[in-house]
Amino acid sequence: MPTKKIGLTGRIVIGMFAGILFGILLNQFAVTPDNWVRFVVVDGVLRVVGEFFITSLMMLVVPLVFVSLVVGTCSMSDPSKLGRIGGKALFLYLITTGIAISIALSVASIVKPGSGGSMAAQEVNFEAAPAPSFVDVLINMVPRNPINAMAEGNMLQIIVFALLFGLAMALVGKPGERLKGFFEDVNEVIMKLVMILMHVAPYGVFALLARTFADLGFGDLLGDLAVYFVTVLVILLVHGFIVYPTILTLLTRLNPMIFVRKMFSNQIFAFSISSSNATIPVTMRTTTKRLGVDNKISSFTVPLGATINMDGTAIMQGVATVFIAQLYGIDLTMNQYLMVILTATLASIGTAGVPGVGLIMLAMVLQQVGLPVEAIGLIIGVDRLLDMTRTAVNITGDAMVTTVIGKSEQQLDEDVYNDPDAGAKVEKIDS
Template sequence: MQSKKIGLTGKIVIGMFAGILFGLLLNTLISGAADSWLKLVVVDGVLRLVGEFFITSLMMLVVPLVFVSLVVGTCSMSDPSKLGRIGGKALLLYLITTGIAVSIALTVASIVKPGSGGSMAEQDVTFEAQEAPSFVDVLIDMVPRNPINALAEGNMLQIIVFALLFGIAMALVGKPGDRLKNFFEDVNSVIMKLVMMLMQVAPYGVFALLARTFADLGLGDLLGDLAVYFITVLVILLVHGFVVYPAILGAVTRLSPVIFIRKMLSNQIFAFSISSSNAAIPVTLRTTTKRLGVDSKIASFTVPLGATINMDGTAIMQGVATVFIAQLYGIDLTMQQYLMVILTATLASIGTAGVPGVGLIMLAMVLQQVGLPVEAIGLIIGVDRLLDMTRTAVNITGDAMVTTIVGKSENQFDIDTYNDPDAGLNPDGSLKGGDDDNRT
């Protein structure tokens, strides 16, 4: 009997663990020798080249994929007014899950007390946060003054708004819109094929990215004074991603949470390795449509929206970090301040969308609201890299969960595809790329 080949998920898992182990080995070998040839040639040379080439290739596809898929999905809707209902559902669910995330983080951190053993008298840290735009400014800036500039800069909120308006106009204009629709559908097929071509080298990209990260990071910082803070955030992130999301999905839709997590595994590992929700959009779209059975009309809107405003992982970090910093300073937060943290973190997930360094900006906003010193953020930056990777995996899981709920509520969902463990896969376990798929 011919043995079954390892599928893409298995290859990505192997690449992840191999990259972590290789990175830790490199970290041990180059420890204390910044000019080591291993550091210069392997870490900053080969691994950086492979990893950043892979990330850049993904980012290359994000803007055209989001724009084209949104235009196709919007113009295909028989009732454009459905967009308001779909958008309202998605936005409400994203805000609810963010509120739940920060509430859990505050509760657990108050019990664990990660900062109770330290004192700011011994600390010397500095941090200067960027100023976050106001919520009104974000709403105003959602409409692009120059759509071409928005596409060039990758401003996701502006791209979403322009694509929705363009798609609605195509649906209303008649025959010219039909001709354009055929063109955009063809372009969408080509872009999705590009995504599948790129995914064939994903295991190597994952290996290079994680190997370089752990070669630079090591485990020393994670086992030091910030160990309790690090472990607290990490455990809450894992619980939110693997317990809370599946529980919400099962309660609302009656779908099997086990199937959801199993099909999201490779997507989670992928997002963990690249540490970017936007870069993961092509893979998340593919997973939600081909593996989970959500219609592309829904997924093409809710996934990019979630990648832009869904900050559950960041909200968890903010909750724990706020309690941690308050305890370091010996400050007892009141119930009113806890509620203010929940409200600020939830609304800030929209208010700071698309801003570079969004996680730290949001944390600075939260600390300012409860009267804690912003410069204390400098304490946690050293261990934030691995947590940021985990936050990305949690965030894209939330994007897929909300997309599935919205798709099912709108009857734009295929239950047979969801329940089929091999949906969207070739017989050898690799992802299908279209009607002309080749086995790999």
């Protein structure tokens, strides 16, 4: 009897658990700051393989977003359709962010992760990076130099330029039609590159997680921080595996379990890479090939979501705000809770594309309710694993919103969505 080969998702899952186990073993028995295991294995082989994988994905982000967005935009004969899709996407992203932080504040108020107050007197040092104003973000959305925006990976500017370029192609007539064929060919080539990278994905996931867990000590996850850590983690899992599927079911009547199952390998990618932008190529492949959303939709909503959808970060902000307030013995009023919800929701757009976005957004929220910003230093030590989980939650939200909009615009192939094997197999490199 011929043996059934393990699929891509199975190999990625094996790589994830093997990497975590190997990293924990290194952390417990082999790694010290100056020994040869760290030099050769952790900072040598694992770093090279992991960084190569991330860099390869990042290499594809800008060309994939630009080309696919141009193709999707110029394919829309009605420019008003683009505005309708953009309006739906923005509305859904803001709604899910508001839901996320509301749940976080409610649960944290009940659990009281910082009620012990034992850390209030600790010396902490954290200097928050300045956050740009919302007006500055709006002004800076339009690139002065599109080539420079692409070189710097400024996603909002790339999205705006690609939309304008694609719209001009749709309006110019025959020259636009000739260019459309060229961009469609380039888009196919880039997607082929994504599929080639899928062959090395299990090894990249293994290396990234092994190195992370080799460096990760668990000594800090004690006392008050343990309660904070578990509270954030549980809310993230609830939002990713209960709230999103529920919204999907209510708005589309699609089977949510199919969505969850097909997103699993994508979530592992996001967890290991800890970057929504680096996951864009894989998320776009999942939404188009596995969930059946037309590229005209996913090419717009996925990059936009990776830029402005911060549900995971909003959850961290809500719990962290309550946690810090309780540590310092400060009671938050209902008006302050509402201010946290409003600030965090709007900040998900206002700080888009800024490095260290989670801590910048948290600093903005703490300033709005009069809490000490330097207290962020208390939670940095346990934030790495939470950051990885937040990314997995964020890209799940991107895919959910993309699927909802695809369904509402009649741009979703339900046969592909309901087919458990659709897009599961990765094409051979030489095919």
